Amino acid sequence: MIIAGVVLLASQTAVSCDEETSAVRLGNAEVATIDEIVEAPGTVTARTAATLTAPAAGTLGELHAEPGQRVRKGDVLAVIDSPDLTRRRDAAREALAQLPSGSPAGIGGISEFTAVRRRTDEQAAKAFEQARESAAAIADPQVRKALLDQVGAAEAGYRTASSASAAALRSVQSGVASLGRAMGSLSAAQRLQAEQAYELADAAVDALTLRAPVDGVVQLGGPAQPASGGSLAGLLAGGQAPAVAGGAVAGVDPAVPEGGYLAAGTPVVTVVDTGRLGLTAEVDETDVLLVGDGIGADIELDAAPGAVFTAKVRSVDLLPTTSARGGVSYQVRLDLGPLEKGSPTPRPGMSAIIRLKVRQAADAITVPASAIVSTGGRESVWTVRAGRYEAVPVRLGVQGEDTVQITSGVNAGERVVIAGADQVTAGAEAP
Template structure:
């Protein structure tokens, strides 16, 4: 998409009225017009398609499989941060919390007995290998989460748990070394290995507690509620099925896999429409329940062609029009310029430019309605503006190699002038060198004029 040149319609009429007059020029008089170099305002713009984005949008999801116990909001209801939106009844989540606590308490209380003829070194190595496989599988699965922010949260949780286990496992290995050297007891070594296992059971308890707490769904910020929402990028609850069974058996069936599965919460699941969200309706872990949108401040995401994006700077002003608001005109300002390319439908490359949207006015002077997220728009980015400058109509400019040429009228004859251009609008172009105010120039049919050709008004 190339830069589109623009000048306010009223100003165009004034400029042309003062600049253009009919003339004859030999046999080509019917096609040649003359005008005068005059002063005007010239604005050079880049046009790009854009989409409205809300200040924030969040889809809150079911933390576990169950049924909607109670729904507190409906479509379009305004909510405040922390408001309870829905409650999920999940016997499975509560049972997993009970099991996790029981397994952790069993290890904490020394309930596990030391098997007879136990090879402590081999037992410690098996514990480490199982834990390593579990963390590796958890990390591998987490890397498949498409949402980068959620992926980072989950990976951070896995890294934290892995670090805690590493510290505990080091203490266990040192205890085994002392035992083999005759400096420690079997009970002390076994206790150290059990402490390493408790890293996993404590993580399981934390994850299960978080899941149960998540059964009460609350608004993350002020906004408007909408029942249901889009599909997510993947349900972390599936991590449990990806991890080795040994991890679970180590902690007496506590479900260490569930511990890792809950490190980042649920980040995805099935899409749900409003009709499927109701009291008593079944949900799976990760299903969308309510989407909250904060439209108090809107922004625009414009796709700017690679040939124009280098002209865009932070703070550049823009005019915005919406298909949904005929006769409405809005203003916006560039707040960010992306660096990640995106292939356009025409085969080229575009870059995302973010703009802050401001209030608009209707053609009759009244205030324009506030758009809604997702609406399409066209933005005219004013990349260059020149006030009260020498200018000529765009049709007066003839390209000759690298030069820009204008035909001036001197003594009734055409004289070739190489000019330097400034801001280039849609109908008018700024001339910074080569012409003087008031000079006559060819403004129509310039490409057919020859040096020395007689041109009379």
């Protein structure tokens, strides 16, 4: 833990009573506002970084975005040409068109009815499996969920129709119903299967059109794995998960040109939402209990020395991570405050030093940290009372690097030894 204190408001001016012949220096206890600071390394984060990938093998048919272009949610960024998905949709359309309008033809008995029903179930299972595989390859979580939900709903609907045809068959076998009536139920199941197969294949083709899932700035390709490791999730401020997990955005994979081949899952374009920049701080376990929501922080960026940035704690992770120093630490997530006029705009991934103001005492009695000495196993301050030195036990409050709060033992305005305490003797006359 690195502690730094900042005195924001002083009601009195320190007085130095240094003598040229003595190393003892005197000052005054002051009334001030003091901050206790926990310093931690951190990283600038983006709100969301969504990488869109090819949902199936094919070629990049159209590219509608340029690097650095600002886009809106729903904008078409690219279109993938996938012969496999297109053929599957065309075949499903043809199979639907070829279905007879009435009951299945050529069924002369229960055994043939059973064979046709089994074949219909197998075709349905294959269509659902293909549709689920196509949906699972979609990077956009909302699109992927919508397609998987569509597959699930279609599968449930077909199970109902298949169960109805099975019940009709049992009725025929028990002599309750005619084969013609059962064939009507089977026909309904066949048509439903064919319609669902086409609709699911058509939805998979529609998913080949990649749309921006969020407002943001375009970066072609996807997140590249840096030599130092890390994760794309580490560059996010939280609240929204990335569309695709990957390495930290230290660069991007080479962009695929129009007409270039794409394997399923190949990153095509990344949209980075910088509408709300944040930071993550790596706070040591010895300090994390001091950190709470709403705590303010001052930020220094390696890339912008001298620039002033502020932030506020949004949340503290419950689960620990292993810090860069090998110990246990916790991720603290902050929202970056408004930028001052003329300040550079941070970029996701930039390194930062985050100074968290974990405790503050306003109108506190403070003395320089150098005034605190240990006598008899407890903290004390050498004061000047009635013109002579006296060691006074004190109780400490908020502790900064340069100043310390005194909650009892010393009053504001009292003269105290701030240097050379080892040369002071109790009862000796003070200058």
